[in-house]
Amino acid sequence: MSASGPASPDLNDAGAFDPRAPIDPSRALVPAVLRLNEQRVARGFWPKIRKAAARVPFAADALSVWYCAKDDATPSSAKGMMLAALAYFVLPADAIPDFIPIIGYTDDAAVFAALIGVVGRHLKPQHREAARLAIQRLRNED
Numbered sequence: 001m002s003a004s005g006p007a008s009p010d011l012n013d014a015g016a017f018d019p020r021a022p023i024d025p026s027r028a029l030v031p032a033v034l035r036l037n038e039q040r041v042a043r044g045f046w047p048k049i050r051k052a053a054a055r056v057p058f059a060a061d062a063l064s065v066w067y068c069a070k071d072d073a074t075p076s077s078a079k080g081m082m083l084a085a086l087a088y089f090v091l092p093a094d095a096i097p098d099f100i101p102i103i104g105y106t107d108d109a110a111v112f113a114a115l116i117g118v119v120g121r122h123l124k125p126q127h128r129e130a131a132r133l134a135i136q137r138l139r140n141e142d
Contacts, residue, residue, distance in 0.1 A: 037083040041066070044090030052098075053138040058109045061116060062089060063131030068123050078119040085115040 045066055053059045068074050069082040088094060088111050095107040116123070 034080050034083060037080075037087040040087040040090055041069075041083055045086055048090045050138055050141070052105070053135055056105045056109070058105075058112050059138075060128070060131045060135050061112050062086070062108075063134050064123050064127045065112065065115065067127040067130045071124075071127065074122050078122045081115060081119055085111050 049059060049062060049066075056062075065082050066086060069079050069086065074082075089108050092098075096103055096105075098104040098108070
């Protein structure tokens with residue numbers, strides 16, 4: 001690749017990318033991104049939720065999403081979106097840093113609210129019950 005050459009055929013081909021066009025669903029769940037999000041969530045979710053369980057009102061929602069993402073019955077398209085939201089939650093850098101009192105988790109809460117609006121039908125009673133029990137355990141550990 002050179003400075004004068006195309007950076008990517010998808011970006012520089014005439015008509016290949018139109019920001020006003022709808023998102024092509026076949027490109028929404030890139031396997032490499034799914035694997036990366038899965039790794040981030042596997043490493044960071046439980047340490048983060050242990051710290052945040054008593055402080056954030058959406059901890060039960062985050063746990064419900066985690067249990068749903070781990071469920072084999074959940075469609076892979078929903079899992080992909082769930083893993084992206086969970087990865088955003090565990091990443092240390094986000095739109096509003098979590099260490100800022102009162103507003104630190106508002107961006108994370110907005111991500112989960114939007115996620116549940118889109119894929120909430122996949123959250124089953126058993127996911128919510130497992131989350132409720134996990135929250136009780138985590139709060140009793142403190």
